[in-house]
Amino acid sequence: MVIYRPENIINLYVWEQFKTHAPAFYNLYGPTSGGTDIVPFFPAPANNLPTAVLDNDLPYIMFDKFSRVRSGYKYFYPIKTDQMRYTIVGGSLYDINRNQQDRYATTINLTSLIQNILDREDDAAQDINEFTKNLPDYNDANYPELNRYSFHCVNVYQSGFTDTQQDVANFMEYNPTRDLIVKYDYHAKQFNE
Amino acid sequence: MITARIKGEKVIKMLKNSVEYTGAFASELKRNQDILNRKVGEESIDVFYLYLDGLARSHPGMLHHVYEWGNVGNPAERLFELTMSVNKTSAVIDAEFLQSMVPSPTSTEPFYDKAQIMEEGRTVTINQVEADVLFFEIDGEEFFRSGPIVIANPGGEATRGSFVQAFDEFYGSYFTEVHLRAIRFYQYFANPKVFEKYFASATKGGASSKGKKAALSWIMNAPGGNNGNL
Numbered sequence: 037m038v039i040y041r042p043e044n045i046i047n048l049y050v051w052e053q054f055k056t057h058a059p060a061f062y063n064l065y066g067p068t069s070g071g072t073d074i075v076p077f078f079p080a081p082a083n084n085l086p087t088a089v090l091d092n093d094l095p096y097i098m099f100d101k102f103s104r105v106r107s108g109y110k111y112f113y114p115i116k117t118d119q120m121r122y123t124i125v126g127g128s129l130y131d132i133n134r135n136q137q138d139r140y141a142t143t144i145n146l147t148s149l150i151q152n153i154l155d156r157e158d159d160a161a162q163d164i165n166e167f168t169k170n171l172p173d174y175n176d177a178n179y180p181e182l183n184r185y186s187f188h189c190v191n192v193y194q195s196g197f198t199d200t201q202q203d204v205a206n207f208m209e210y211n212p213t214r215d216l217i218v219k220y221d222y223h224a225k226q227f228n229e
Numbered sequence: 230m231i232t233a234r235i236k237g238e239k240v241i242k243m244l245k246n247s248v249e250y251t252g253a254f255a256s257e258l259k260r261n262q263d264i265l266n267r268k269v270g271e272e273s274i275d276v277f278y279l280y281l282d283g284l285a286r287s288h289p290g291m292l293h294h295v296y297e298w299g300n301v302g303n304p305a306e307r308l309f310e311l312t313m314s315v316n317k318t319s320a321v322i323d324a325e326f327l328q329s330m331v332p333s334p335t336s337t338e339p340f341y342d343k344a345q346i347m348e349e350g351r352t353v354t355i356n357q358v359e360a361d362v363l364f365f366e367i368d369g370e371e372f373f374r375s376g377p378i379v380i381a382n383p384g385g386e387a388t389r390g391s392f393v394q395a396f397d398e399f400y401g402s403y404f405t406e407v408h409l410r411a412i413r414f415y416q417y418f419a420n421p422k423v424f425e426k427y428f429a430s431a432t433k434g435g436a437s438s439k440g441k442k443a444a445l446s447w448i449m450n451a452p453g454g455n456n457g458n459l
Contacts, residue, residue, distance in 0.1 A: 080286040081301065102283025103276065105412050117411050123287040193407050197284060197398050215287070217403070219411055 038173045042185050042222050043101050043120050046154070047077035049167045053153045061146065064094050080123065095127035095142050097150075114223040115188060121195070122150060122216040140212050147214040151192045154218055161187035161221070181225045188221040243432045250431035253440025254424060258448065263317050265448050269414075270313045270320030272453035273404050277311060277322075277396075278304065280403065284395055291391040294347035294384040297331045308344040309392065324396055335366065340383075347384025348392050354379050412452040423447040 054062040065074045074086055080100035089096055103119040126143035154160050164187045168174055174184070195215035285292035286302035293301045300306035308327045313320055326344035333340060340346075346353060355378045357363050362375045382389070409415060423443050431439040 080283075081289050098287055100283045100286050102279050103408075103411075119407070119411065121283050121287055193403075195398065195403070197288065197395060213288075217407055219407065 098123040155192035160190040246436040249436035250440040257444035266320040350389030
C-alpha cells in the first residue's frame with residue numbers, strides 16, 4: 037500500500053496536469069512495462085536519478101520540503117503550513133536537438149506552468165482534494181486515517197536562486213534551473229479525534 | 230414637571246480613560262520595540278538554517294562548501310553560524326563561516342578556511358612541507374610532483390558568492406515576502422483584537438496599566454519564535 041505525504045500528493049497532481057498542459061514533457065515518461073511508472077519528481081539531493089533520465093537528458097523536478105509551521109492565529113492548530121522547494125531542471129525535450137535554447141525554454145516554460153497550476157490559493161487546494169479521490173490506495177478502507185489530508189490553500193513564490201554558473205568546458209553538462217517555493221496549508225485527522 | 234438629568238462627568242471620565250489607555254498602549258509598544266526586533270531576528274535565524282539546508286540539498290554544487298565534506302544540507306554539519314545584535318530600532322544579523330574540522334576523503338588534514346576560501350573563489354597554492362614531492366590522485370591515477378600546485382577554484386566555479394547570494398535572497402525577499410506571510414505575522418498586527426480585548430474594562434478604570442498589559446501581550450503573542458514553528 038502506498039502511504040502518501042502532502043508533498044507527494046501535490047507532485048502527483050501537478051504531474052497529472054502536465055498530461056494536458058505539457059504533453060511533450062509528459063509523454064517523455066511513458067508507461068513503464070512491468071514496473072512502476074516514473075513520475076519525474078525526485079527528492080533532493082537527486083543522487084539516484086533513474087538512468088533513463090540521465091542517459092536521455094530528460095527534464096525533471098527536484099523537491100525538498102524544508103519548513104513546517106503552524107499557520108498562526110488565522111486557523112485552528114491542526115492546520116499546518118508546509119513549504120517545499122521545486123528545482124526545475126530543464127534537460128532536453130528533443131533528443132535530436134539538445135541545445136542551450138531548448139533547455140532554457142523547457143525550464144522556463146515548466147516553471148511558469150507549475151506556477152499557473154498551483155498558485156491559485158483555495159481553488160488549487162479544492163482541485164487537489166478532488167484529485168485525491170482517484171489516488172490508488174488512498175481511499176481504501178484500511179488506508180491510515182492520519183495520512184489523509186485536506187488541503188486549504190496553495191501559494192507559489194519564485195525564488196531567484198538559480199544555477200547561474202555555466203560549465204563552459206562541457207556545454208552538454210550544463211542544465212539551467214529555476215526554483216519555486218510552494219506553500220500549502222492542510223490538515224489531517226488528529227491523534228485525539 | 231418631568232426632568233431628565235444628564236451627567237456628563239461620567240462620559241468625560243470614560244473618554245479620558247480611553248485616551249489614557251490608548252496612550253499607554255502606544256508608549257508601551259514603542260518601549261518594547263527591542264522585544265519585537267529580537268523576536269523577529271531570532272525567527273529569521275531559525276528559518277534561515279532550514280532554508281539554507283534545503284537550498285543546499287537542491288543545489289549541492291553551489292553550496293557544498295558551507296558544510297563538512299559529503300554532508301551537504303545536513304543540519305549537524307554546517308560551516309556557518311548566524312549571530313544577532315539587537316537595539317531599539319533594529320536587529321542586525323551577521324553570518325560567519327566556521328572552520329572545517331573533517332579532512333576530505335582524499336586528505337589527512339582539514340581544509341583550513343574551506344568555506345571562506347571557496348565562497349570567495351580564492352586560488353589555493355599547495356607546497357610540499359616535509360616531503361620532497363607532492364603526491365596526489367586524479368581518477369585513481371597517481372601523480373608525483375615537485376613544486377607548488379595551484380588550484381584556481383578549489384570549490385568549483387559555482388561556489389563563488391553563492392552563500393552571499395542565498396543570504397541576500399533570504400533577507401531580501403523570502404523572509405519578509407514568504408515566511409512572515411506564511412505565519413501570518415502581518416495579519417496579526419493588522420488586527421486590533423488585543424487592543425479591543427482590554428478596551429472596555431480600561432474605560433472603567435486602570436486604563437494605564439491595562440494599556441501597557443495589552444501592548445506587551447500583543448508583542449509577546451505575535452507569531453514567530455515559539456509561537457509558530459513546529
